[in-house]
Amino acid sequence: MKKIIVGIDFSRDSVHALECGIMFANKIGSDLLMVWVDNISGQSTLLPYETAKSIEIKEEAKENLEELVKRYKKDLYKSKLYYRQRKGKVYQEIAYQAKASNADLVLTGAHGITGYEEYWVGSNAFRIVVSSPCPVITIRQSFQFDNNLDKIVLPIDNTPETIQKVPFTTQLASFFNSEMHLLTLFSTNIASVNRKTESVARQAAKYITSKGLHAYIEPVSTENVTNTTLHYGEIIKAGLVSIMTEQESASIQSLLGASAQQMINNSTIPVLSIQPNELFSL
Numbered sequence: 001m002k003k004i005i006v007g008i009d010f011s012r013d014s015v016h017a018l019e020c021g022i023m024f025a026n027k028i029g030s031d032l033l034m035v036w037v038d039n040i041s042g043q044s045t046l047l048p049y050e051t052a053k054s055i056e057i058k059e060e061a062k063e064n065l066e067e068l069v070k071r072y073k074k075d076l077y078k079s080k081l082y083y084r085q086r087k088g089k090v091y092q093e094i095a096y097q098a099k100a101s102n103a104d105l106v107l108t109g110a111h112g113i114t115g116y117e118e119y120w121v122g123s124n125a126f127r128i129v130v131s132s133p134c135p136v137i138t139i140r141q142s143f144q145f146d147n148n149l150d151k152i153v154l155p156i157d158n159t160p161e162t163i164q165k166v167p168f169t170t171q172l173a174s175f176f177n178s179e180m181h182l183l184t185l186f187s188t189n190i191a192s193v194n195r196k197t198e199s200v201a202r203q204a205a206k207y208i209t210s211k212g213l214h215a216y217i218e219p220v221s222t223e224n225v226t227n228t229t230l231h232y233g234e235i236i237k238a239g240l241v242s243i244m245t246e247q248e249s250a251s252i253q254s255l256l257g258a259s260a261q262q263m264i265n266n267s268t269i270p271v272l273s274i275q276p277n278e279l280f281s282l
Contacts, residue, residue, distance in 0.1 A: 001028045001104035001171075007094050007128060008034045008083070010064050013109025016141040020270075021107045022072060023145055025079045027175045032076065033101060034068065034083040036061050037093045061085060091127035099133045105172075106136040110264065126261045129273045130245055135168055137240070139270040149176040149239040153269075155183045155229045156201045158193050161244050161276040166204045168274055169242040170211050178239070180208045183232050184219040226263050233269045242272040 006021040008014045018034065025032045038058050065083040073081045086093040098106055108128050129136045152173055156162050173180055184201040186194045198219070205215035222228040233241050245260050264271050 001030050003033060003101050003103045004028070004030045005033045005035055005094065005098050005101065005103045005106045007090070007106065007108040007124075008036045008065070008068070009109075010036075010061075011109060013139075013141045015068070017107045017109045017139050018068065018072065020137075020139055020145055022075050022081075023147055024105070024107070026075075026077050027149075028172075029078060030104065031079045032081045033097070033103070034065060034081070035094050035097050036065060036083065036085050037090045038085065038087045039090050058085065090124045091131045094124075094128050095131040095133060103134050105134060106132050108136065108138055110138045110140045110267075126264055129260075129264060130275075132275075135272055135274045137270050137272050138264050138267075140268060143268060143270055145239060145270075149173070149178050151179045151181060151236055151238040152240045152242060152272075153181045153183055153229065153233045153236070153238045154204065154242045155185055155225065156197060156204060157185050157187065157225065158197045159244075163200050163204055164276055165242045165244055165272075165274045166207055169272065170208050170213065172272070173208075173213055174211060178213065180205075180213055180215045181232075181236060181238065182208075182215060182217045183229055184217055185225050185228065186219065186221045187223065187225055226266070229263070230267050230269070233267070238269055240270050240272050241267060242274065245273045245275050 004021050004025055006014070006018045008018065021032050024030070038061070040057065062085065065085070069081050069083065084097055086097060094106065097103070106128065108125055110125050125138050129138065152169060154165060154169060170180065182201045182204055184197055186197060188194065201217050205217055208215035218232065220228060220232070229241060241263070243260060243263055260273070264273065
């Protein structure tokens, strides 16, 4: 992993995401790129006084970004911290920058409020997740990593996509020597479906242990996979929950189709969201 992007709107949540990004960058050895988006001057119907205000906002943002670089670059051991200013829709521009920079990971606050009276990091968090070409971690200001990532929860359901989160999550965990907890979710009484879910969990555990990490399988029956996953994560004091973003067409028992946004919005634990890949194989 060579580059991590952090969405910045100067809210406490986004600065906290930056601080967490520094922890990740130091462990992984990645450079850290802050991205601020001007979502005002991109409008084509601005009046003259609004244009002047937009220019003022952009200049102020540049000063704030340079101040963040000055404040935090000393905390990076071997990597560099820099920034880009973009113009347009927040989630699109962060996705464009991630693609242009060939970023491996995006970090963003789950909620945010800027000094410019624009709530964009928080309100755009889910759109950033589904638009990004690479995995995204959403994090609340209240969560503290304590400079490590000891435990990661991977919910395993009965959809084909559920195992696709395993390789990237394992790669990330390898930098922290994290424990991997495979929460095997049975949301049906159909025995054949549950056996398939168990088989997927065992396959995932075999892959994880082959990479030198510890994998724990925790089977549980549930009617609400989101609440069960988040509750389990809180019980074991996990530092991350790893999910797939879109599985709505896969199964009525899908873990993270309609509930992906609920997972991101409600979790007090950082959420790593990974897009499905049709060419995936483990």
